[in-house]
Amino acid sequence: MDSDQSVVDPAVTATADDIAAMRIRGAATIADAAAAALATQAERSDAATPAAFERDLRAGARELYETRPTAVSLPNALRYVLRGMEGETVSALRSSTIDAAETFRAELEQAQSKLGEIGANRLRDGDVVMTHCHSTDALACIEAALESGTAVEAIIKETRPRKQGHITAQRLRELGVPVTLIVDNAARRYLDETDHVLVGADSIAADGSVINKIGTSGLAVNARERGVPVMVAAQTIKLHPDTMTGQTVAIEMRAETEVLSADERTAIGGDADEMPPLRVENPAFDVTPPRYVDAIVTERGQFPPESIVTLMRELFGETTAEPWDG
Amino acid sequence: MDSDQSVVDPAVTATADDIAAMRIRGAATIADAAAAALATQAERSDAATPAAFERDLRAGARELYETRPTAVSLPNALRYVLRGMEGETVSALRSSTIDAAETFRAELEQAQSKLGEIGANRLRDGDVVMTHCHSTDALACIEAALESGTAVEAIIKETRPRKQGHITAQRLRELGVPVTLIVDNAARRYLDETDHVLVGADSIAADGSVINKIGTSGLAVNARERGVPVMVAAQTIKLHPDTMTGQTVAIEMRAETEVLSADERTAIGGDADEMPPLRVENPAFDVTPPRYVDAIVTERGQFPPESIVTLMRELFGETTAEPWDG
Amino acid sequence: MDSDQSVVDPAVTATADDIAAMRIRGAATIADAAAAALATQAERSDAATPAAFERDLRAGARELYETRPTAVSLPNALRYVLRGMEGETVSALRSSTIDAAETFRAELEQAQSKLGEIGANRLRDGDVVMTHCHSTDALACIEAALESGTAVEAIIKETRPRKQGHITAQRLRELGVPVTLIVDNAARRYLDETDHVLVGADSIAADGSVINKIGTSGLAVNARERGVPVMVAAQTIKLHPDTMTGQTVAIEMRAETEVLSADERTAIGGDADEMPPLRVENPAFDVTPPRYVDAIVTERGQFPPESIVTLMRELFGETTAEPWDG
Amino acid sequence: MDSDQSVVDPAVTATADDIAAMRIRGAATIADAAAAALATQAERSDAATPAAFERDLRAGARELYETRPTAVSLPNALRYVLRGMEGETVSALRSSTIDAAETFRAELEQAQSKLGEIGANRLRDGDVVMTHCHSTDALACIEAALESGTAVEAIIKETRPRKQGHITAQRLRELGVPVTLIVDNAARRYLDETDHVLVGADSIAADGSVINKIGTSGLAVNARERGVPVMVAAQTIKLHPDTMTGQTVAIEMRAETEVLSADERTAIGGDADEMPPLRVENPAFDVTPPRYVDAIVTERGQFPPESIVTLMRELFGETTAEPWDG
Amino acid sequence: MDSDQSVVDPAVTATADDIAAMRIRGAATIADAAAAALATQAERSDAATPAAFERDLRAGARELYETRPTAVSLPNALRYVLRGMEGETVSALRSSTIDAAETFRAELEQAQSKLGEIGANRLRDGDVVMTHCHSTDALACIEAALESGTAVEAIIKETRPRKQGHITAQRLRELGVPVTLIVDNAARRYLDETDHVLVGADSIAADGSVINKIGTSGLAVNARERGVPVMVAAQTIKLHPDTMTGQTVAIEMRAETEVLSADERTAIGGDADEMPPLRVENPAFDVTPPRYVDAIVTERGQFPPESIVTLMRELFGETTAEPWDG
Amino acid sequence: MDSDQSVVDPAVTATADDIAAMRIRGAATIADAAAAALATQAERSDAATPAAFERDLRAGARELYETRPTAVSLPNALRYVLRGMEGETVSALRSSTIDAAETFRAELEQAQSKLGEIGANRLRDGDVVMTHCHSTDALACIEAALESGTAVEAIIKETRPRKQGHITAQRLRELGVPVTLIVDNAARRYLDETDHVLVGADSIAADGSVINKIGTSGLAVNARERGVPVMVAAQTIKLHPDTMTGQTVAIEMRAETEVLSADERTAIGGDADEMPPLRVENPAFDVTPPRYVDAIVTERGQFPPESIVTLMRELFGETTAEPWDG
Known part of the structure; x- marks a missing residue:
């Protein structure tokens, strides 16, 4: 085997x-x-030298990283594990890497329930909570x-275009929470009955x-106008260290068909030559300025x-050099 | 024939x-x-006395009024025509009523194009307009x-639950206007590219x-926050005289299935006994406070x-007595 | 009798x-x-000439006016009656003045109940209303x-310094309204449970x-911040025509002892020479800008x-010349 | 003489x-x-027929109108005088036109002092007033x-680019008013010492x-943020009737040299080929939304x-047909 | 003696x-x-073993803690002293505990004057300060x-219901500060003359x-609206570490008679059977959102x-385990 | 030589x-x-003892400090160098001081370009940036x-009174940036075309x-009102540690002639006896509250x-004792 490979x-x-195919998501x-x-690779690696072991692990990390370079939890996980890779021998490197991955996963597993307990402390008996999209971190607060x-x-706002609000509705009903489902347009009206976003x-x-x-962001602006506090539930793996150096977060544009089906497109004129082009825009995310958020849990x-x-x-310190580039 | 009937x-x-079946709408x-x-009834009426003629016309008005008592243009139209009903003879009553109806309809026909010209004066070449729902008054401004x-x-916001934005998209494309269709949730993001709501x-x-x-209302609040003026196009038949005496406008609740289809309902737990009830709320309208509106055209x-x-x-003056109650 | 007198x-x-002694108030x-x-004076007057009758009535009006020159309903009443004083003979002047006074009083008597019906239309079953001070116009809305x-x-805010909130509390309880009494400082906290100020x-x-x-004004600013609409109940006798010409309304300063009793004053140092002077300010009114008021009923x-x-x-037209100065 | 001419x-x-050369301004x-x-033309006219008289007067009005078609007081004056032109004979037309012009001028002359008295009523002894640009209507309030x-x-804000604040400073000093002159940039800082804009x-x-x-507009936004009321002094000849039909007011762009002298331009690179073009924009006016204005006097x-x-x-009613187009 | 006791x-x-009886307060x-x-107990303790000494001190802390479990300075003090309790012998434990208590008290004694100097730096000669309630930390700023x-x-706002503003008035007068006393309702009006809340x-x-x-909170909202900065003086013993985990601070409800005396209650209907119940609410505190506070000193x-x-x-770190529960 | 000197x-x-003469500025x-x-003094010093060396260096620092006691970068530089002055011998003190000065200058030199890269990350292709005054830190962001x-x-706002906007215009044109120059008064109007302040x-x-x-500050308030984010570019030498203890930053008042030339002064009445005095105020800086700033880079x-x-x-820690006072 070529040792440079x-x-x-x-x-x-x-x-x-x-991950690339979104079979693994969230x-x-x-x-x-x-x-x-990475732990599996560490376990199975038959690298002959410590250098080869490290090189292979970094290559594995790079392969994972490149599937979703705009995700934020992915590089944070990779950084954590590779920082834990220490030792003078392949054996030591192997076990330290596996340990790091296990620690990371254990903390990650606890993170949501800890976050949930903290978020739950903000809620009082009888409160009405308005949700947008589906977030297991947010759900953890309600569950706790x-x-x-x-x-x-x-x-629950249905959250067009993908109506992830339906998932939230189902989960909350399973937990025994009385649920009111509304279209996104109805949010401001129901903020008058809401204690927390x-x-x-x-x-x-x-x-x-x-x-x-x-x-x-549109919901948060209306919540402030109506006097309703906005609470964001987010594990620290969601913190985006690149933004410390001014990077803005790229907003993914998703498929037009999520917004407008082929049939609907045809019904409103399709791509007929005599008509001006029909643009459908489907940004996945938006940016809520901090002044409209009351607390990040x-x-x-x-x-x-x-x-x-x-x-x-x-x-994360001030440095942003990435271990998979090392 | 019994003259009291x-x-x-x-x-x-x-x-x-x-009207009741919404075959006539708008x-x-x-x-x-x-x-x-009312003009047709006036024309065809074989009432023997002026009193009978008037009684019959009022009865006709009442029948029309009761189809949609919460609509606002309907009673305004009836008031206009019945106020025009004047004369000492059946013949005079007939012709004055027909004249009033014709005048009303002629003015009504012109109203939208006049309104359109006024609204158009607020627009400048190259402006980007964001729309919500489908309104022929709003369209008249763009057309002019x-x-x-x-x-x-x-x-164009698609405007869930009924997606009337699709109709607006089609009409505007037919007029040659380049159109971008978005879900309602994306409105705040695109307000940065918008000159007028x-x-x-x-x-x-x-x-x-x-x-x-x-x-x-949620759109208007965000437009103010983003510095985009909000313009409401509304013929004077939309003015609601009952509100001068403090009446609030009742907001119609529409069918839940507009929000959640039967299949979708089943998918999120339906009406299973072991689950808390699922409420779906579908208000047709909301109320935008005047401080978020820049001009009513x-x-x-x-x-x-x-x-x-x-x-x-x-x-309309200060009085609110209704002619069909006379 | 000297005809000039x-x-x-x-x-x-x-x-x-x-009026001057506040035995008549409100x-x-x-x-x-x-x-x-004025009606009584008109009835009893033994003026020999129309000119003398008019002169005497104006003098009576002036005497009334000067008791509370900053009140607003008083001059409005005087203007109304004196404008109605018409005729070529003492007898005609007498009866027209009496008629005017009676009309004014009849309309005035109805005004509050009409206002109450209009204000009541803004309220819905189960609403919670927050009040400040004691106002029979505001009460009329609740009663209706x-x-x-x-x-x-x-x-009910107690409304220091005179705690007129206690009167409101008593009246509302007599009407069967469940009442919560709070100090003025607690208003913002309870706005979260309030539907209307x-x-x-x-x-x-x-x-x-x-x-x-x-x-x-402080309450109105907080109500806007909390998203609660503010409704002002005021008969048209409260409209202040002088302000059309830019006049600001003088704010009466009331007795210091309403704020600080003599004993309390002594307890905090009184007027001891070695201490800086203690100023107590007790303005009766403040000014709420229109942007914090949703409706004047x-x-x-x-x-x-x-x-x-x-x-x-x-x-009132544009003129402000006063009949008692004629 | 050709009667069609x-x-x-x-x-x-x-x-x-x-007017065109701005020797007459304001x-x-x-x-x-x-x-x-127009009065002079009416006096001197040797038109042979009423029709010729009217035609000539309209032509005079049109000539005046076209000097500054974006001004607002000019067409209002022309409208007023031409509406007053009535009669069956040249003599009658002449005198009615002269009368209308005189009435207009007399009312106009009083307008400013009436406005001044009204505006003065908003001021209290010791108040500090901040001014922008030079306005004789605003000055009339202070004078009164x-x-x-x-x-x-x-x-006094100096009001770049033309520093009309200097004129205001001079006039106010002549009236005995203590004056503080500042650059426009310093306005927000001095709003803390200001009672009225x-x-x-x-x-x-x-x-x-x-x-x-x-x-x-920038001043008004800051005044609201600092809690200082904004008062606009404007005679009714400033009301812009065309805007009732949605017309926006065109904003005149003035000479670049008011902003940047030729020497200054050269100093920062002039029009050197190797540099990107230097644009200098000098709009004469801006638009203050009504929500930042407390009163128009x-x-x-x-x-x-x-x-x-x-x-x-x-x-002005609802109509906007212009007499000089007649 | 039973060693478990x-x-x-x-x-x-x-x-x-x-503390429980509020003879010790603040x-x-x-x-x-x-x-x-705790220092006294440490000094006098005749515990036979280190374990007994520690157990007794923790029991003492718990007894103190339970008097006012919602106070925040109390547990912070107890934490500080118990953390200082170190050593292998009773003697060592005793002296370390006494030392910790003395250090805490010494720092605490300096804290207010240090805070006062820092707060004083925000004030300028001639400034007008508006106060609410009585706070020795706030007073320390003025004194410095x-x-x-x-x-x-x-x-000085009198601060109903207990009028602690009177204490502030007395203290400030003793310091030679000219004082204006107002009812709480007058605050917004006097904010126009105020430089700092x-x-x-x-x-x-x-x-x-x-x-x-x-x-x-109501004062802070009005101060922002009037452009007056809000400064909160608070020693670090006021920081509430439990809130880092989302705990909300429980708001104590105080006696109704502070708001409404028995005589006043009777006067407005008392508890008469035919009347709806009279609720009097008397929350001791409210919550001011951070966006209305300019600085915490x-x-x-x-x-x-x-x-x-x-x-x-x-x-305080991230941990919240309490030493008296150890 | 006297060793105490x-x-x-x-x-x-x-x-x-x-520095005092502003030949060195920025x-x-x-x-x-x-x-x-300080490095030069360290190099050339012929102090006989370590104590003398230190005393001389502190005296040098004090002399520098006193030229502009209100500047903030100057004391920060002095602190940095004097903190680096370490050693038991004159030789060791000399070299450590020189090293500290070099390190400081090296980091300082990099600071602006690092800051520039971070600021540049906030900008997107095609963005329009509005500037006020001339700042090399701000320019570094555009350059990067x-x-x-x-x-x-x-x-570019010209930035009266000294029109430093002209310098910015020249520099940006040299970098190839298309530039629009406006007077400060025009800022709000052009914010509609601006992506970043x-x-x-x-x-x-x-x-x-x-x-x-x-x-x-006036620009920032308007930017928020128009929905434009405000970005402040400032190296950490601009951080003002004295303000941690509540010190407010003194605002320098500059020469009146920057605002009003002698000729202009004469033209508006000069110092004529019969006129009230003419005050010209020319503060160099103002204070923008944090709530109007989106990011400090x-x-x-x-x-x-x-x-x-x-x-x-x-x-800087919590301490503020100054080394030149040591």
Whole structure:
């Protein structure tokens, strides 16, 4: 075997494929799977030298990283595991890498329930919570509230175009929460009956902005206007260290057919030559400025959005060199 | 024939049925049909005495009124025609009623194009207009702009649950307007590219509030936050004289299946006994406070919402006794 | 009797004394008493000539006017009655003056109940109303609501320094309304449970400002911040025509002892020489800008504050020359 | 003389030239001069027939109108005089036209002092007033205040690019007012010492917007943020009736050299080929939305900006056909 | 003596009683007394074993803690002293505990004067300060300002229901500060003459909210609206570490008779059967959102409220296990 | 030579003179020159003892410090160098001081380009940036954007009274940026075409306030009102550690002739006896509250203004004793 040629374990490749194809999805699930894949590669690696072992692991990390370079939990997971890779021998490297992956996964597993308990403390018996999209971090807050005997009700925005609100409705009903489902357009009207807006986050930027499912920012602006506090539930794997250096978060544009089916398109004129072109825009996320968010709830405590950068620096320092580029 | 028994012409009954069944819909269309129906009854009436003629016409008006007692253009049309019914003989009553109906319909027909010209004057070449729901009054503004050589583009909110934005998209494309279609959740993001929010109105209250398709108020709040002016296009038949005496406008709740299909309902747990009940709320309209509206454009000129009550008093006076109760 | 010497009836003087001593108080009561006093003088007058009759009536009006020159209902009442004084003979002048006074008083008597019906239309069953100070106009709205079967609850600010909230509490309890009494400082906290802020007015200015009991403006600012609409109940005798010409309404300063009793003053150092002077300020009213008021409810309908000037011009014209100066 | 050929008096042409060259400037001065010019033409006209007289007067009006078609007082003056032109004979037409011009000029002359008295009523002894640009209407308010014994001080923004604040400073010092001159950038800092922002207007639109010297809107936004009321002094000749039909007011762009002298331009690179072009923009006016204005003071009383459309309709009706097009 | 039985010194019990009965009150006084009581117990303890000593001290702490479990300075003091309790022998434990208590008390004693100097730096000669309730931390700022030659004046809200403003008035007069006393309702009017709102805090939450005497939040909202900065003086013993985990601060409800005396209750209907019940609500505190606070001044420097969580984490870490539960 | 007499190197005195005379200006240039001057003094010093060396260096620092005691970069530079002065011998002190100065200057040199890269990341291709005054930190952001291929355009406020906008215009044109120059009054109008407001800072206070060229705060308030984000570029030498203890930043008043030339002064009445005095105020800076700033970009990353105090504490600790006072 050519010692310059890096070897990536098939388990890593399989995980990378699953992430790319969105069979593995959700920030925590991706982070967990990526850490697990690196652990598998460490376990199975037959690298002859420490250098080869490190090179292979970095190559595996790079392969995983490149599936979703705009995701934020994925590189955070990879950074964590590779930082834990230490030792002078292949054996030592192997075990330290596996340990790091296990620790990461264990903390990750606890993160959501810790976050849930913290978020639940903000809720009081009888409160009505309005949700947008589907977020397991947000759900964890409600679940923890219920477990501690705090009964809540939910008003659920359906969240076009993909109507993830239906998933939230189902889960909350399974938990015994009375649910009212509304279209997104009805949000302002029902804010008058709402005690908290509770959403998750795709990522959190250093300036305190919350990047989340399209529609979050419009809801937050209306919540402030109606005097309803906005609470964002987000594990620290959602913190986006690149934004400390001013990077803006790229907003993914998704398929037009999520917004307009082929039949609907035809019905309104399709692509007829005599008509001006029909543009359909489908951004996945939007950006809520920190001034419309009352608290960001993480597993490390709750924070005003303006101070999340301090936590980010605590966890990630000022450096942004990536281990898979090393 | 018993002279105490009022007679309503079958044409009136047919029109009333069509309005009730929403085969006739849209504020102006309803008003026009109601006036036409009264004219037909006046023409065909074989009432023997002036008193019988008047009684029959009022009965016809009442029948029409009762199809949609919460509509606002319908009673305004009936009031106009019955106020025109004057004379000492059946013949004089007949012709004055027909004249009133014709005048009303002629003015009504012109109203939208006059309103359109006024609204068009607010637009400048190259402006981008964001629309919500489908409003022929709003469309008239864009059409008049195009006719006078002012090119505009449109960003169209689909307007769940019924997606009337699709109709607007089709009409605007037919007029040659480049169209971008978005889900309602994406509105705030696209306000940064928008020069005017342009909507119609279901009715306008004396305190300057705009009652319009659910989602209007949330859009208006965000437009103010983004610095985009909001323009409401509404013929004066939309002015709601009852609100001068403090009446609030009742908001119609529409079918749940517009929001959630039977299949979707089943998928999220349906009405299973072990689950808490699933409530689906589908209000047709919401109320935008006057402080979020920059101008109300009518066929009588444009008005700040706070002064629309003056126009309302000019047109309807302070009295609210209804001619069909006479 | 010297024909140049004006004669004022003792009934007028008695009424003037009662107004000055605040035995007659409340805008409507004062207006009613003033109109009644002029009617009495007209009835009893033994003036020999029309000129003497007119001169005496104007003198009576002036005497009444000067008791409370900053009140607004008083001059409005005097203007109304004196404008009605018409005729070529003493007898004609007498009867026209009496008629005018009676009409004024009859309309005044109806005004509050009409206003109450209009205000009641803004309330819905189960609404919670927060009040400040004691206003019979505001109470009329609640009373009318109750009469039409709309149940409401009240949160009552005690309204230091004179605690007129206690009067409101007593009246509302007598009407069967469940009452929660709070100190003024607690208002913002209880706005979260409030559907309407409902206050009266001392007077309304042409720029839409509401002059009312001290504390109203601070409450209105907080109500807007909490998303609670503010409704001002004020008969048109509260409209202040002088303000059309830019006059600001003078704010009466009341006795310091309402704020700080003699004992309390001593306890905090009194007027000891070695201490800096202790100033106690006790303004009776403050000014709420129109942008914090959602509707002004009068017996002539409800108005956005920004359009009240139109009603003022309708009722009083542009002129401000006073009949008692004639 | 060819009877189809309209004749314009040299006095009209001379006035038109002076207006075009800005030797005659200021809204009231222009309106006065235009009315005077029409009166002169009426006096001197040797038209043989009433039709010729009318035709010539309209031609004179048109010549005046075309000098500054975007001015607002000019067409208002022309409309007023031509509406007064009545009669069956040349002699009657002549005298009625002269009468109308004189009435207009007399009312115009009083307008400013009436407006001043109304505006002065808003000021209290010791108040500090901040001004922008130079407005004789605004000055009239201060002058009236001083005459009635109300002492005020002034903070004067220099008002780049033309520094009209210097004129205001000179006039106010001549009136004995202590003056502080600042650059425009310092306005927000000095708002903390300011009791009123007081500005004039170039014109007032039907939606309550105030079109005034560039910089007014930025000042008004800061005044609201600092809690300082904004008062606009504007005679009714500034009301812009075309805006009732949605017309926006065109904003004149003035010479670049007002902003950047030729020497300054050279110093920063001039028009060197290797540099990107240097654009200098010099708009004369900007638009202040009504929500940042507390009162518009006219000679007919003060108005909230949202109700100025009512006054506009009272004075000009709904029609906009122009007499010089007749 | 049974070794499992914890012994609490009578001095601790006496202090606990005094705290419970509010004979000892004020956050710093309570903290100081609690630390002193623990020192006394340490000094007098005749515990035979280190374990018994520790157990007894924790029991003493628990007894103190339970007197006011919602106070925040009390547990912070107890935590500080018990963390200092170190050593292998009773003697070592005794002296380390006494040392810790002395250090705590010494720092606490300096804290207010340090805080005062920092707060004083925000004031300028001639400034007018508005106060709410009575706070020695706030007073320390004024006192330090006076000592450094900065003269200030004070506008004092009386602060119903207990009128603690009277205490502030007395203290400030003793310091030579000219004082204006007003009712709480007059605050907005006098904000126009105010340069700083200066209040203390009952506690500060991790999201930057300020929990303080009822009425603070309404004042802060009005101060922002009037452009007056709000400064909160609070020693770090007021920071509430439990809120880092999302706990909300429970708001104590105080006696109804503070709001309404028995006589007053009777006068407005008492508990008559025929009347609906009279509820009197008397919350001691309210919550001011961080967006209405300009700076929190502590003895460790001043902080924007949004970054106080960083100081909280610095001082208390992320853990919340309590030593008296150990 | 008297050993108690401190000796300051002529190079230090020369630098101090240049700073005092504003021949050396700009925060970074001053800091760099001050560090260089101390290095020169260290190099040339012939102090006989370590104590004398230290005393002389402190005296040099004091001389530099006293030239501009209100500047913020100057004391920060002096602190940095003197903290680096370590050792037991003159030789060791010399070399450590020189090293410290070199390190400081090297980091300072990189700071602007690092900051530029971070700021550039906030800009997107095609963005329009509005600038106020001239700031090399702000320019560095644009320069870095251009270098990475991001094209931007600039709208430049001239920035009266000194028109530093002209310098910015020249520099940006040299970089190839299309430039539009406007007067300060036109800013609000052009905010509608602006994607970012980008300014530098004179200093940054612990409460997140930005002290910058007069006019910044008024621009920031309007930017928020128009929905345009505000970005402040400021190296960490601009952080003002004294403000952590509540110190407010003194605002320098500059020469009146910058605002009003002698000729202009004469033209508006000069100092004539019969006129009230003419005050001209020319503050150099104003204070922008943190709530109007979206991000502060430093070479250590970007921060919400509310969390800059954390960075300040990280860099400077809580102590404020000055080494030149030692």
